Amino acid sequence: MALEQAIITWIHLICSAIWVGGSLFIAIVFAPILKTMVPTMEERLQIMIKVGRRFNKIAVPALLILIATGIWNSKEFLGNPGYLMSSSYGNMLIIKMFLVVALLASFAVHVRIIRKDIEEKIMKKEFDEKQIKKLRKKIIIVGEITVVLSVLILLFAAILDAGL
Numbered sequence: 004m005a006l007e008q009a010i011i012t013w014i015h016l017i018c019s020a021i022w023v024g025g026s027l028f029i030a031i032v033f034a035p036i037l038k039t040m041v042p043t044m045e046e047r048l049q050i051m052i053k054v055g056r057r058f059n060k061i062a063v064p065a066l067l068i069l070i071a072t073g074i075w076n077s078k079e080f081l082g083n084p085g086y087l088m089s090s091s092y093g094n095m096l097i098i099k100m101f102l103v104v105a106l107l108a109s110f111a112v113h114v115r116i117i118r119k120d121i122e123e124k125i126m127k128k129e130f131d132e133k134q135i136k137k138l139r140k141k142i143i144i145v146g147e148i149t150v151v152l153s154v155l156i157l158l159f160a161a162i163l164d165a166g167l
């Protein structure tokens with residue numbers, strides 16, 4: 004039914020806006036402003052972890068709903084592996100799904116770096132400057148990979164939409 008499809012696409016788009024828009028906002032707007040306003044790296048990391056935790060409350064459900072509605076969008080193809088492998092649309096969908104799996108992996112690593120015991124040590128200022136620097140670098144690299152993968156997924160959504 005067309006209305007049903009429109010509603011699913013709408014939900015897919017809202018969740019995409021939350022996930023990709025939110026990540027880009029943190030990377031492009033929030034992080035640079037924080038750098039100019041909070042002089043110590045340790046305090047910036049503390050604030051960023053709090054922002055990340057708060058964002059995840061909406062971002063993680065959005066990502067899960069993206070996957071569920073994405074599978075719904077792909078149901079004809081997923082039920083027909085031959086078509087998935089032999090058509091250009093199917094191939095692009097496979098790449099998009101592969102990128103989503105890579106995104107889940109990088110996000111899992113990102114969250115794992117800042118697990119509870121590490122967060123507590125940061126909040127209690129138990130790390131020395133060298134350890135904080137190393138931790139920050141790891142979080143930034145994996146965070147950047149996550150954002151780049153999200154933007155790439157949008158490219159494949161556009162390719163699917165255009166029917167290339």
Ligand code: HEM
Nearest residue numbers: 012016019069070073074076077100103156157160163164
């Ligand atoms: C981070 C995860 C994802 C993001 C940001 C995302 C984003 C988008 C966007 C913006 C669209 C355009 C709306 C449209 O044209 O219908 C779209 C469409 C679509 N998405 Fe996703 N998506 C994600 C995950 C998935 C997953 C996991 C699947 C499949 C299992 C999927 C399958 C589709 C399909 C089939 C379409 C319709 C394309 C068409 O127009 O033919 N998406 N997605």
